[in-house]
Amino acid sequence: MRANEVPSEEITRDPAAFADRVTADGRFGRVAEPGRYRLVVSRACPWAHRTVIVRRLMGLEDAVSLAVTDPVQEVIDGDPHWVFTEATGSPGGRDPVLGVHALREAYLARDPGYTGGVSVPGLVDVTTGHLATNDYDRLSLDLAGEWGPLAREGAPDLYPEPLRDEIEAVGAEVYRDLNNGVYRAGFAPDQEHYDRAVAGVFARLDDLEARLSSRRYLVGETVTLADVRLFTTLVRFDAVYHGHFKCNIAKLTEYPALWAYARDLFQTPGFGDTTHFDHIRVHYYRVHTGINPTGIVAAGPDPAQWLAPHGRAALGGPPFGRATLPGPVPEGERVPDIAA
Incomplete structure (x- = not known):
């Protein structure tokens, strides 16, 4: 849904477009490595906020870096997109680590033919620039329990x-x-x-x-x-x-x-x-x-x-x-x- 639209039918949420799981043992193909992934969020978004809280409670700040988008989305090709701006600490309007202006660039790096929506949070593989997952719920669960020794000493069990x-x-x-x-x-x-x-x-x-x-x-x-x-x-x-x-x-x-x-x-x-x-x-x-x-x-x-x-x-x-x-x-x- 575009920012200036009101839906003609009740709002529904699409399933995550990409849902790769990152774990300490790599059993789903991606291994949790320090510095390998960057968590892209908007501090306005409640779904993204969940992952930021879990990352902090588990002490994963040094393991997975944080990129914060501007709270006001930019309309690109008729659709609102999460973007990086000088106002949120991104010199030249590009994330200093990923080098992108809009999060959708990580979606397109993963799938050049992708035409769906772009949401936060997004976990991006720094080495390839590809989006790994935008599944906020599974990402929260995995950050809470699947990053093993990268979590801080004394981290809580959020999912007993x-x-x-x-x-x-x-x-x-x-x-x-x-x-x-x-x-x-x-x-x-x-x-x-x-x-x-x-x-x-x-x-x-x-x-x-x-x-x-x-x-x-x-x-x-x-x-x-x-x-x-x-x-x-x-x-x-x-x-x-x-x-x-x-x-x-x-x-x-x-x-x-x-x-x-x-x-x-x-x-x-x-x-x-x-x-x-x-x-x-x-x-x-x-x-x-x-x-x-x-x-x-x-x-x-x-x-x-x-x-x-x-x-x-x-x-x-x-x-x-x-x-x-x-x-x-x-x-x-x-x-x-x-x-x-």
């Missing part, structure tokens, strides 16, 4: 085997009603589709409010991929989904347990320190001209509220159990500080 069925069951509901539900509401082609989507969004938020009233994390006693998947939608909810996508029955801040849970995660290294509110607001309000034709970017809400005390520690132990917190954010990857 005894909890995997529950993580996936909860994740499927959250994806259907909330992660993707906000998009189905925001890009609804008519009132009927909107009403159905927005009802699902808030039914799921109500369910999560009840679930998180008595437990610190979504599944189990520590942070898992279930929390990562939920967080990237929650952190965007009041900033863009509430107004821009018309999900305005209530704000996240009006859910006591859910809002405290979101702040708890935000204040945990790996979550808030990978969240760029300016990129989020600018992307959604500037790019989606079909639902915001003026391109005016909303001013609020004040992100400093994310630093308010949450009181969630009383519900459980440390976020990663016996594992340790990740270290400082690398100098070149820091997002703007939020003033208290």
Whole structure:
């Protein structure tokens, strides 16, 4: 879908165009080697944000480098594309490692005849310039558990085997009603589709409010991929989904347990320190001209509220159990500080 269009039918998501898996043992043909792959993301995108969080929690910053696109897509040949610009630290508008202006160049390097959409995140093989995968969900899983000795000492187990069925069951509901539900509401082609989507969004938020009233994390006693998947939608909810996508029955801040849970995660290294509110607001309000034709970017809400005390520690132990917190954010990857 182009940036200035509203779909005539309910929005759907295409399967990943490329889905090569990268693992420590190379059993799928690609080996996780330090410096071999570059993760291309937009800090505005919730699907890309998942991979950035996992990469940071696992301490893979030195193993897989990070490339950040401009939050405003550039229209090339009639379609919006993720591009590198001077504003996001790419001299001459080209990524300094890959040498490309638009992520689609890595797609075309992999398949010169490719005519499909281009999405983030994209894991690119630095040695060939080819896109390895744009499968955000599988990429998150593999970064969490398949990069073996390249992960930092003390890295958490974000996908513990005894909890995997529950993580996936909860994740499927959250994806259907909330992660993707906000998009189905925001890009609804008519009132009927909107009403159905927005009802699902808030039914799921109500369910999560009840679930998180008595437990610190979504599944189990520590942070898992279930929390990562939920967080990237929650952190965007009041900033863009509430107004821009018309999900305005209530704000996240009006859910006591859910809002405290979101702040708890935000204040945990790996979550808030990978969240760029300016990129989020600018992307959604500037790019989606079909639902915001003026391109005016909303001013609020004040992100400093994310630093308010949450009181969630009383519900459980440390976020990663016996594992340790990740270290400082690398100098070149820091997002703007939020003033208290």
